[in-house]
Amino acid sequence: MGLALPGLGRLAGSVSGASIHSVVAMTTTTYIEAPRTLPRLAADTRYVLTGFPVALAAFVLCLTTVTMGVGLAVVWVGVPLAVAALTLARTFATAERARVADVLGEAVPRPVYRTGTWRMFADPQSWRDLAHALLRWIPSTVAFCIVVSWWAAALGSLTWSLWGWALPDGPDDHELPELIGLGDAYLTAVVFYLVVAAVLAVTLPAVTRAAARVEAGFARALLGPRSETA
Structure with missing residues (x-):
């Protein structure tokens, strides 16, 4: 009495098909969900x-x-x-x-x-x-300050190379990269602030979302029917 084993061709085909289907599904999901980030960020802001x-x-x-x-x-x-x-x-x-x-x-x-x-x-x-x-x-003041500060820091860091040269450069004036030991070279400062801008940009949707939900949650707690907010 022997065991019937699937052919290698069928097995490879099924695995390959499943893998391709999984990759396509993941790619499609990413493609569909990624564009929603900007409208969500705009609405929360x-x-x-x-x-x-x-x-x-x-x-x-x-x-x-x-x-x-x-x-x-x-x-x-x-x-x-x-x-x-x-x-x-x-x-x-x-x-x-x-x-x-x-x-x-x-x-x-x-x-x-x-x-x-x-x-x-x-x-x-x-x-x-x-x-x-x-x-x-x-909650409105707290949310406003956090969101405005995050947006300002992200945009300011991103565009630092355009206006950073105009800042005072006296003996007592130091940029953040110099203060943390990265040196005072202009190119170093440009790269540093671009990295900071990238970090702030990546975290901006989550921070803005959290601030908006706190403010909206406060409204729902006081303005909703008692059966839903109890």
Whole structure:
């Protein structure tokens, strides 16, 4: 009783076919996914850069209105101002729920608000909207500073050879390559900054993505329905 073994030709053909199929699949996947990096980077950068001025506007408008409302509450003038503050916060919240779709892939669902002027004060979501308007500048500022610094460092390092020659070159002026012991040759500095630019460019999408997700996650935590954010 013998064992039937596949022919060497068939075995080699199947292995070769599988290998070729695997290589083609990997190449196709890489080709399809690689171009998505730039649109993703652009969307995350746009979200962070536009979020900072919006956060400042929300903070200034809502803080001014709510503090005036609290201060004038004893003469009832503060009640309309408090309503205006909550309405402003709700407007900013509505815009932010749509804005985070660029980062999270979908808009944050709008919770159900209580209707009526007086019921607005008893609506927890109205106060969460106000809290987001007053506090969003914190993650927005951090994300903005990180993203702008990373972009500036990457572009500055990449183009250093075009403007580095114009920097002061006195006895007390030293470039980073010289400070770390690589010498003070101009070509050395050019190569050094090109390497730095490459490292920053490679890490830029991940850093920008992380900054955008932190800011968007803060919005989702306060602006989403309680059943999803609990």
